[in-house]
Amino acid sequence: MLVSAKEMMTKALAGKYAVGQFNINNLEWTKAILLTAQELQSPVILGVSEGAGKYMTGFKTVAAMVKAMDEELGITVPVALHLDHGTYEGCYKCVKAGFSSIMFDGSHYPFDENLAKSTELVHVADQLGLSIECEVGSIGGEEDGVVGMGECADPDECKTIADLGVTMLAAGIGNIHGKYPANWPGLSFETLAAIKEKVGDMPLVLHGGTGIPDDMIKKAISLGVAKINVNTECQLSFQEATRKYIEEGKDLQGKGFDPRKLLNPGFEAIKAKVKEKMELFGSVGKA
Numbered sequence: 001m002l003v004s005a006k007e008m009m010t011k012a013l014a015g016k017y018a019v020g021q022f023n024i025n026n027l028e029w030t031k032a033i034l035l036t037a038q039e040l041q042s043p044v045i046l047g048v049s050e051g052a053g054k055y056m057t058g059f060k061t062v063a064a065m066v067k068a069m070d071e072e073l074g075i076t077v078p079v080a081l082h083l084d085h086g087t088y089e090g091c092y093k094c095v096k097a098g099f100s101s102i103m104f105d106g107s108h109y110p111f112d113e114n115l116a117k118s119t120e121l122v123h124v125a126d127q128l129g130l131s132i133e134c135e136v137g138s139i140g141g142e143e144d145g146v147v148g149m150g151e152c153a154d155p156d157e158c159k160t161i162a163d164l165g166v167t168m169l170a171a172g173i174g175n176i177h178g179k180y181p182a183n184w185p186g187l188s189f190e191t192l193a194a195i196k197e198k199v200g201d202m203p204l205v206l207h208g209g210t211g212i213p214d215d216m217i218k219k220a221i222s223l224g225v226a227k228i229n230v231n232t233e234c235q236l237s238f239q240e241a242t243r244k245y246i247e248e249g250k251d252l253q254g255k256g257f258d259p260r261k262l263l264n265p266g267f268e269a270i271k272a273k274v275k276e277k278m279e280l281f282g283s284v285g286k287a
C-alpha cells in the first residue's frame with residue numbers, strides 16, 4: 001500500500017521504534033524489500049537516489065514499477081516511495097512521477113538558501129499530501145555522487161527547518177555514508193539530544209545506517225530517531241552472496257547461468273539483511 005511517510009513517522013516516534021529506509025536499485029532489490037516488509041508486517045520506506053533513479057531509466061519508470069509490484073505482490077503494509085538526497089529539480093521530478101515522499105537535501109547550500117528552497121518544497125509537498133524530509137548539517141562521506149562534509153547540525157537551524165512543517169528532519173550527528181573508518185568517534189549523542197530539545201516532536205532521520213553499532217542505533221531511537229537509512233549494507237550483502245555463488249562455480253552447474261538463478265542468492269541476502277535491520281529498529285509487527 002503506497003502511502004506518504006507521515007503516519008508511519010508519527011507512529012514510530014510515539015512507539016519508540018524506527019522505520020527503515022532501504023535504497024533500491026532494480027526489480028530484485030525492490031521485491032526483496034517489499035516481501036520482507038510484508039512477511040514481518042513492518043512499515044517500510046523505499047529510498048531512491050537520483051543516481052539510482054537514472055540507472056532505472058527515470059523516476060517515472062521507478063514509480064510505475066513500485067506501484068505495479070506493490071499491487072501484484074498484494075502488499076498491505078504501508079510503503080513510502082521516497083526520493084533520497086534530492087536536488088531541488090529532482091524533488092519536482094519525483095512529485096510529477098508519483099512518488100509519495102521526497103527528501104530535499106539543501107545541506108550544501110548556505111543556510112538561507114536551504115531555508116528558502118525547503119520552505120517552497122514543504123509547501124508543495126503539503127498541497128499534494130506528500131511527506132517531505134529536509135536536511136541540516138551534512139552527512140559525511142559519499143553516496144551516489146552526493147558528497148557531505150559530515151559536520152554536526154546546528155540545533156537552532158534544525159528548529160528553523162523543523163518549524164516549516166517538514167515531516168521528518170535529517171540532521172548530521174557525526175554519521176557517515178558508507179563504511180565507517182576504524183577511528184570514527186561514534187555518533188554525537190550530545191548533538192542529538194540538543195537537537196531533540198529544540199525540535200520536540202519532530203521525527204529525526206539517521207542517515208548512514210550501515211555499520212552503526214546496535215547499541216548506538218537503540219540509543220538514537222530513544223532520543224527521537226524515527227527513520228534510519230540503510231544502503232551500503234544491502235549492497236555488501238548482495239555482493240558477498242553473488243560472489244560466493246560464482247566462486248563456488250554454481251553458475252557453471254546445470255542452468256546456474258540463468259540470470260534469475262544468478263541473482264537469487266543476492267536477492268535472498270538482501271531479504272535477510274532487511275529482516276535483521278527491521279528487527280533491530282523495532283518496526284516488526286508495527287504495520
Ligand code: G3H
Pocket residue numbers: 023047084085143176177178179206207208209210229230231232233
Ligand atoms: O541516504 C541513504 C543512507 O544514508 C544510507 O547510508 O549507505 O551508509 O547505509 P549507508
Ligand code: ZN
Pocket residue numbers: 085139143177207208229
Ligand atoms: Zn543519506
